[in-house]
Amino acid sequence: MLLRTSFKESRLTRRLLVYVLISVVIFSVITTLVQMVVNYRQVERSLNTTFDYIQNSYVDGISISVYALNETQTKHQLKGILNFPYIEYVSVEETFGDEIIRTFDGDPAFQPGLIREFQLFYPDSSKVEASYGTLIVGADTKKAYSRVRKEALIFFGVSLVGFGCVVLSIFIVFQVSLTRHLISMSQYTDRLNLDELETEFKLNRKTPKIWADDELERLARALNKMRARLKQDLADIKKSEDAVRRSETLFRAITSQAGEGIFLADTGGHYILVNPAYCRLTGYPESRLLKMNVKELIPKGTLPLFSKGGMEKSGQVETGLIRKDGTSFIAQINCAPIQLEDRTLNLAIVRDVTKQREAEESIKASHERFLTVMNSIDATVYVADIQTNEILFMNRYMIESFGRDFTGEMCWKVFQCNPAPCSNCTNKDLLDDDGKSTGVNVWQGKNPVTGKWYINHDRAVEWTDGRMVRLQIATDITELKNMEEELRQAHKMESIGTLAGGIAHDFNNILGIVIGNTELAMEDLAEGHPAKIYVRKVKTASLRAKDVVRQLLSFSRKSESARQPISILPVVMESVQLLRASISSDIKIHTEIAESTGFIKADPTQMQQVLINLATNAAQAMDKKGGVITIAAKQIDAAFESLDMDEDVSTGRYVRITVCDTGSGIDPGIRSRIFDPYFTTKEVGKGSGMGLSIVHGIVKGHEGLISVKSRSGQGTTVAVAIPVSEEARVIEKKVPDTVPKGSENILFVDDEKAIVVLVGEMLTRLGYQVKTCLNPIEAFEQFKEAPDQFDLVITDMTMPDINGLQLFDRLRSIRDDIPVIVCTGFSSKIDENESSNLGISAVIMKPVEKKEMARIIRQVLDKTG
Numbered sequence: 001m002l003l004r005t006s007f008k009e010s011r012l013t014r015r016l017l018v019y020v021l022i023s024v025v026i027f028s029v030i031t032t033l034v035q036m037v038v039n040y041r042q043v044e045r046s047l048n049t050t051f052d053y054i055q056n057s058y059v060d061g062i063s064i065s066v067y068a069l070n071e072t073q074t075k076h077q078l079k080g081i082l083n084f085p086y087i088e089y090v091s092v093e094e095t096f097g098d099e100i101i102r103t104f105d106g107d108p109a110f111q112p113g114l115i116r117e118f119q120l121f122y123p124d125s126s127k128v129e130a131s132y133g134t135l136i137v138g139a140d141t142k143k144a145y146s147r148v149r150k151e152a153l154i155f156f157g158v159s160l161v162g163f164g165c166v167v168l169s170i171f172i173v174f175q176v177s178l179t180r181h182l183i184s185m186s187q188y189t190d191r192l193n194l195d196e197l198e199t200e201f202k203l204n205r206k207t208p209k210i211w212a213d214d215e216l217e218r219l220a221r222a223l224n225k226m227r228a229r230l231k232q233d234l235a236d237i238k239k240s241e242d243a244v245r246r247s248e249t250l251f252r253a254i255t256s257q258a259g260e261g262i263f264l265a266d267t268g269g270h271y272i273l274v275n276p277a278y279c280r281l282t283g284y285p286e287s288r289l290l291k292m293n294v295k296e297l298i299p300k301g302t303l304p305l306f307s308k309g310g311m312e313k314s315g316q317v318e319t320g321l322i323r324k325d326g327t328s329f330i331a332q333i334n335c336a337p338i339q340l341e342d343r344t345l346n347l348a349i350v351r352d353v354t355k356q357r358e359a360e361e362s363i364k365a366s367h368e369r370f371l372t373v374m375n376s377i378d379a380t381v382y383v384a385d386i387q388t389n390e391i392l393f394m395n396r397y398m399i400e401s402f403g404r405d406f407t408g409e410m411c412w413k414v415f416q417c418n419p420a421p422c423s424n425c426t427n428k429d430l431l432d433d434d435g436k437s438t439g440v441n442v443w444q445g446k447n448p449v450t451g452k453w454y455i456n457h458d459r460a461v462e463w464t465d466g467r468m469v470r471l472q473i474a475t476d477i478t479e480l481k482n483m484e485e486e487l488r489q490a491h492k493m494e495s496i497g498t499l500a501g502g503i504a505h506d507f508n509n510i511l512g513i514v515i516g517n518t519e520l521a522m523e524d525l526a527e528g529h530p531a532k533i534y535v536r537k538v539k540t541a542s543l544r545a546k547d548v549v550r551q552l553l554s555f556s557r558k559s560e561s562a563r564q565p566i567s568i569l570p571v572v573m574e575s576v577q578l579l580r581a582s583i584s585s586d587i588k589i590h591t592e593i594a595e596s597t598g599f600i601k602a603d604p605t606q607m608q609q610v611l612i613n614l615a616t617n618a619a620q621a622m623d624k625k626g627g628v629i630t631i632a633a634k635q636i637d638a639a640f641e642s643l644d645m646d647e648d649v650s651t652g653r654y655v656r657i658t659v660c661d662t663g664s665g666i667d668p669g670i671r672s673r674i675f676d677p678y679f680t681t682k683e684v685g686k687g688s689g690m691g692l693s694i695v696h697g698i699v700k701g702h703e704g705l706i707s708v709k710s711r712s713g714q715g716t717t718v719a720v721a722i723p724v725s726e727e728a729r730v731i732e733k734k735v736p737d738t739v740p741k742g743s744e745n746i747l748f749v750d751d752e753k754a755i756v757v758l759v760g761e762m763l764t765r766l767g768y769q770v771k772t773c774l775n776p777i778e779a780f781e782q783f784k785e786a787p788d789q790f791d792l793v794i795t796d797m798t799m800p801d802i803n804g805l806q807l808f809d810r811l812r813s814i815r816d817d818i819p820v821i822v823c824t825g826f827s828s829k830i831d832e833n834e835s836s837n838l839g840i841s842a843v844i845m846k847p848v849e850k851k852e853m854a855r856i857i858r859q860v861l862d863k864t865g
Contacts, residue, residue, distance in 0.1 A: 016171070017171060020167050020168075020171055021164075023167070024160065024163045024164050024167050025160070027159075027163055028156055028159045028160040028163055029156070031155075031159055032152050032153075032155055032156040032159065033152075035151075035152055035155050036148060036149070036152040039148040039151060039152070040145065040148055043086075043141075043144045043145070043148060046085065046086075047086060047114060047139050047141075047144070050084045050085070050086075050087065050139075051116045051137065053084075054081055054084070054116075054118070054137060055118055058077060058080070058081060058135075059118045059119075059120070059135060061077055062074060062077050062078075062092065062120065062135055063120040063121055063122075063133075065077060066092055066094060066120060066133060067120075067122060067132070074092065078090045078091075078092070081137060086139045086140050086141070086143060086144050087137060087138070087139055087140075088138060088139070088140040088143075089115075089136075089137070089138030089139075090135075090136065090137050090138070091135075091136045092120070092133060092134070092135055092136075093133055093134045093136065094120075094132060094133040113138075113139060113140060113141030113142055114138070114139040114141050115136060115137070115138045115139075116136075116137050116139075117134050117135070117136050117137075118134065118135040118137070119131040119133075119134060119135075120132060120133040120134060120135055185219070185220070185223060188223070189223070200224050200227070252273070255273070255275035256275055256276055258275055258277055259277055260277055260349055260350065260351050261274075261275065261277045261278030261280075261281045261282075261331075261349070261350035261351070262274070262275040262277065262278055262347070262348070262349055262350070263275070263278050263289075263294075263347075263348050263350070264345055264346070264347055264348075265294055265345065265346045265348070266343065266344075266345055266346070267344055267345075267346065268293070269293045269294040269295050270292075270293050270294075271289050271290050271291075271292060271293070271294065272290075272345060273290075274286055274289045274290065278350055281321070281323075281329070281331075281350060281352060282297060282321065282323055282324060283323040283324030283325055284324050297321045297322050298319055298320065298321065298322070299320045299322055299328060315334075315335055316332065316333070316334050316335070317332075317333050317335065318330060318331065318332050318333070318353070318357075319331060319333065321350075329352050329354045330352070330353050330354045330357050331350050331351065331352060331353070332350070332351045332353045333348050333349070333350050333351075334348065334349045335347070335348045336348075371395075374393075374395040374396075375395050375396035375397070377395060377397060377473070378397055379397060379473055379474060379475045379476070380394075380395070380397055380398035380401055380402075380454065380472075380473075380474045380476075381393075381394070381395040381397070381398060381471070381472070381473050381474075382394045382395070382398055382411070382415075382471075382472055383461075383463070383469050383470065383471050383472075384411045384469060384470050384472075385467065385469055385470075386427050386430065386431065386460065386467075386468050386469055386470050387467075388410075389410050389411050389412055389421060389425075389427075390408065390409070390410065390411075391406050391407050391408065391409055391410070391411050391414070392407065392463065392469060393407065394406060394407060401450055401452075402414070402415070402449060402450065412425070414449075415447065415449060416447075416448060416449075417448050417449060426441045426443065426458045426470070427470060429441055430458060430459065430460035430470060431460050431468060435468065437459060437460040437461065437468075438460070439459065440457050440458070440459050441457075441458040441459070442455065442456070442457055442458075443455075443456050443458075444456065444477065452476050452478040453476070453477050453478045453480075453481045454474040454475060454476055454477060455474065455475050455477050456472055456473075456474040457472065457473045457474070458470055458471070458472050459471050459472075506825075507545075507825075508546075508825035508846035508847050509752050509754075509755055509825065509846065509847075511542055511545055511546055511846070511847040512755055512758070512846050512847035512848065513752075513754045513755060513758055514538070514542045514847075515539060515542045515543070515546075515847050515848075515849060516755075516758040516759065516762055516847075516850065517758060518535055518538050518539040518542065519539065519762070519849065519850045520758075520761060520762065520765075520850075521535050522535050522536065522539070523765070542847070543849075546847055563601045563602050563603050563702070564601065564602075564603075564604075565599040565600070565601055565725045565727045566599060566600060566601075566602055566604050566607070567597065567598075567599055568593070568597050568600065568607070568633050568655055568657065569593050569597065569633070570604075571604050571607050571608050571611065572591060572593060572611060572631055572633060572657075573591075574608060575608050575611040575612050575615070575631075576589055576591060576631065579612065579615050579616070579619075582616075583615075583616070583619040584619065584623065584626065586622075586625075586626030586627075587619050587622055587626055587627055587628070587629060588627075588628045588629070589615070589628075589629045589630075589631065590628060590629070590630045590631070591630075591631050591632070592630065592631070592632035592633075592634075593631075593632070593633045593634075594633060594634035594635065596635065597633050597634060597635045597655050598635050598653070598655060598724045598725075599724065599725045599727070600655050600702075600722045600723065600724060600725050601702075601723075601725035601727060602702050602722060606698045606701075606702075607698075609694065609695075609698065610657075610695050610698050610699065610720060611631065611657070611659070613692065613694060613695050614659040614695060614718050614720075615629055615631065615659055617692065618659055618660075618661035618663060618716065618718075619661075621661055621663025621664050621665075621715075621716065622661055622662060622663040622664075627661060627662035627663055627715075628661070628662050629659065629660070629661050630658075630659070630660040630661075631657070631658070631659055632657070632658045632660070633655060633656065633657045633658075634655070634656060635653060635654070635655055635656075635724060636653070636654055636655075636656050636721075637652075637653050638651050638652055638653070638654060644707070644709075644719065645705045645706075645707040645719065645721060647705055647707070649705065649721070652723060652724070653723070653724040654704075654705075654721040654722060654723055654724060655721070655722050655723075655724055656719060656720070656721045657719070657720045657721075657722070658717055658718065658719045658720075659717070659718050660715065660716070660717045660718075661715050661716055661717075662715045663715055663716060664712070664713060665710045665711050665712045665713050665714050665715055665716055666708065666710040666712070666716055695720075699720055699722070702722050703722075703723060704720060704721055704722040704723065705719075705720070705721040706718070706719070706720050706721075707719045707721075739766065739850065739851050739854045739855075740766075740854050740855060740857075740858035741766045741767040741768075741854070741858075742766065742767055742768055742857070742858060742861060743767050743768065743769065744768055744769070744791035744792060744861055745768070745769045745770075745771070745789060745790050745791050745792075746763055746768050746769065746770050746771070746790065746791065746792045746793070746794060746857070747771045747772075747773070747779060747782070747783060747790045747792070747793045747794070748760060748763065748770055748771070748772045748773070748793075748794045748795075749772075749773045749774075749775075749776055749779040749793070749794070749795040749796060749799070749807065750772075750774070750795070750796040750799070750823070751774055751775070751776075751796060751799045751800060752796075753774060755796075756772045756773075756774055757772075759772070759794075759853075760772045762850050762853070763857075766850075766854050766857075768857075771790070775799075775800075775801070776795065776799045776800075776801060776802050776803075776804075776806075776807045777801055777802065779793075779795070779807065780807060780810050780811065783811055783814065783815075783818075784814055787814050787815040787818070788815070790818065791819075791861060792818075792819050792820075792821065792857065792860065792861060793811060793818060793819070793820045793821070794820075794821045794823060794844075794857075795807050795808070795820065795821075795822055795823070796822075796823050796824070797822055797823065797824035797825075798824070798825070804822045804823075804824070805822075805838070808820050808822070808838070808839075808840060812839065817864070819841040819860050819861070819863075819864045820839075820840055820841055821840075821841055821842045821843070821844060821856065821857070821860060822840055822842075822843050822844070823843075823844045823845075823846055823848070824843065824844075824845065824846060825845075825846040841860040841863075841864065842856050842859070842860050844856055
């Protein structure tokens with residue numbers, strides 16, 4: 001009866017019984033399989049033991065019987081083997097030559113499952129290793145395994161019944177002690193309602209001590225406590241319903257008096273409650289709104305207030321709402337879902353924020369216009385608090401100039417890299433004693449962050465929050481500063497050029513007198529005369545002074561040097577020889593000249609001057625401690641190898657010449673001024689400040705580059721790069737030592753008396769008829785009186801009253817075929833091409849040697865004659 005009731009009313013009982021039966025079957029199967037495996041292994045061990053016994057006990061006897069041809073004994077022994085368990089087959093095979101004789105016993109149709117063969121040996125001790133036959137024994141494994149399976153089935157049945165009885169007994173105990181009480185508890189719970197809350201649940205059993213306060217007892221007590229709490233909860237719910245009704249009355253009273261619109265809607269947007277203020281906002285009466293949906297008031301094309309699933313989260317939205325009269329306004333709606341009874345509703349507070357948003361849009365537009373104006377200015381603009389120096393605003397141009405927006409940081413820290421407020425800050429000058437703006441404060445300076453020059457306009461203005469702030473507008477004037485510096489440098493160079501030109505003119509006249517008189521003296525001195533050696537040295541020194549003047553004129557742009565394709569190697573070697581005699585013996589000179597540097601188009605004298613000036617500066621930097629000067633030269637292709645210059649280098653091949661020293665280096669503070677004329681750090685008498693200026697002028701004149709790398713105390717490296725010339729070097733033909741002469745009439749004009757006397761003597765010795773004049777006007781008058789008397793006119797360029805070109809024009813106005821040679825120490829007004837276009841026969845640069853003058857005069861006369 002108990003089991004039937006349990007099966008009928010308890011699904012747990014039925015499920016538990018099924019699980020128990022399945023468990024019994026699975027456990028019985030597993031134990032049976034284990035037993036079968038054990039039995040199989042026992043059969044195998046039994047067969048192996050039998051075969052070992054046959055080998056040890058029968059093989060030797062059968063060998064003797066078969067050898068003795070005792071067939072009766074042999075069969076008796078074979079039948080003995082068949083008495084062993086599972087042995088069903090035995091035979092003996094004897095071999096006599098090619099004939100095999102078999103002796104068989106057992107079932108002839110038997111198919112053995114396991115066969116073992118044993119060798120039969122001769123009993124003669126001399127033939128112990130000789131086999132004459134085989135004993136074959138076969139075992140019936142199928143029969144053995146069949147027996148094992150039958151035993152397994154019997155074991156499975158016994159274990160299934162045994163386990164089933166044990167488990168079923170346990171199951172019955174479980175049903176009696178637990179399941180029936182669980183059924184009674186579920187039945188009590190099903191019957192539980194408001195009318196049954198007074199009845200307690202009791203277990204239908206006697207409670208012996210062994211069961212006292214077990215899980216069922218605790219579960220029954222818990223069920224009764226739940227019943228008591230449910231009773232109390234129902235009483236509380238009744239109180240809550242009364243409170244809700246009172247709260248609803250209070251809510252309606254509050255919403256009706258609220259100044260802001262309030263409505264209550266379901267998740268679909270249908271109005272449940274609206275207050276008078278919301279009716280005033282929308283223009284609809286309450287009765288009409290309660291029949292409408294919130295979505296009907298939202299303009300088409302705007303974001304809907306409610307999603308398809310309703311507003312499930314608290315939040316704030318802004319949307320347009322349409323009034324009854326068709327006008328719209330911007331509504332700010334604060335929404336919150338609330339749970340009322342068994343459904344979710346949406347409570348919303350609505351405010352008209354149209355005017356507020358219009359004001360904000362106006363402010364936003366004004367702010368955007370302000371930013372547009374500020375960001376369109378190509379000047380740095382920022383605002384900082386006057387009291388704290390905190391940056392409040394930076395325009396786009398300034399952000400790009402300084403790398404990022406520094407709003408919120410200190411201006412003196414990010415713009416000036418100072419550890420404290422700037423000592424020259426203009427804040428103190430921007431406000432008067434009454435806190436009013438004093439106007440614009442204009443100043444200029446170089447910014448340490450950007451490295452640029454700015455002209456700054458500072459002014460105190462009132463910020464949006466009412467405080468006074470500093471507004472600075474700074475314009476980049478770096479380019480103007482550079483132009484100013486370039487203009488100053490140009491004026492300086494022009495002044496130097498004018499001074500150099502004047503000096504060169506006078507000095508060339510002096511050199512011309514020295515050279516000319518030296519040549520005349522050399523002609524008058526006999527060969528072997530002791531004084532001739534010294535006179536020749538005077539001429540050599542004068543010619544070197546002539547080259548120095550020419551370099552000075554090239555530096556001042558008063559003359560162009562004669563350039564030709566040259567190799568730098570002989571120039572370096574000659575310069576090193578000159579240097580070794582003039583610098584201290586504590587200073588060593590190393591040369592590193594590549595085997596093939598190619599040719600550069602340059603004036604060798606000027607390139608020698610570059611090397612000597614650079615090496616002299618290097619030697620003076622090491623004057624106290626000594627050191628090493630390294631002069632190196634090699635050809636570099638800028639397309640594949642860096643020239644390591646300060647300037648950008650176009651592609652092409654260059655000869656890079658470097659002069660390195662191990663001296664004291666150059667102070668970074670004066671690095672930018674080292675090429676300025678007359679700038680020097682040397683003591684008085686040790687330098688004029690013109691050396692590097694001349695070097696810079698020569699290098700730039702050769703379309704080259706110059707770079708200086710130096711660290712204080714670590715030496716200096718000056719690199720010069722001159723473009724490689726593609727022109728082939730022309731080997732000049734040696735000019736014959738003979739001096740050409742003539743007998744023509746020459747008019748010579750110069751305002752320097754010593755030159756007039758000297759040139760007159762030189763031309764006379766060459767055989768010419770010479771007429772000299774110190775005044776160009778007087779010379780013109782003499783030529784005017786007898787223009788056909790002269791075959792050639794030689795005139796100085798720079799003279800008082802009229803210059804050489806003006807005299808040339810006057811002479812040509814009288815006789816247009818008269819050849820004219822112009823002599824000049826320098827001229828910015830005439831060069832070789834221009835003189836040819838004007839009709840001047842030749843231009844001679846002072847000072848000039850007798851042989852050179854004789855050659856040019858003869859060329860001109862022969863060409864015009």
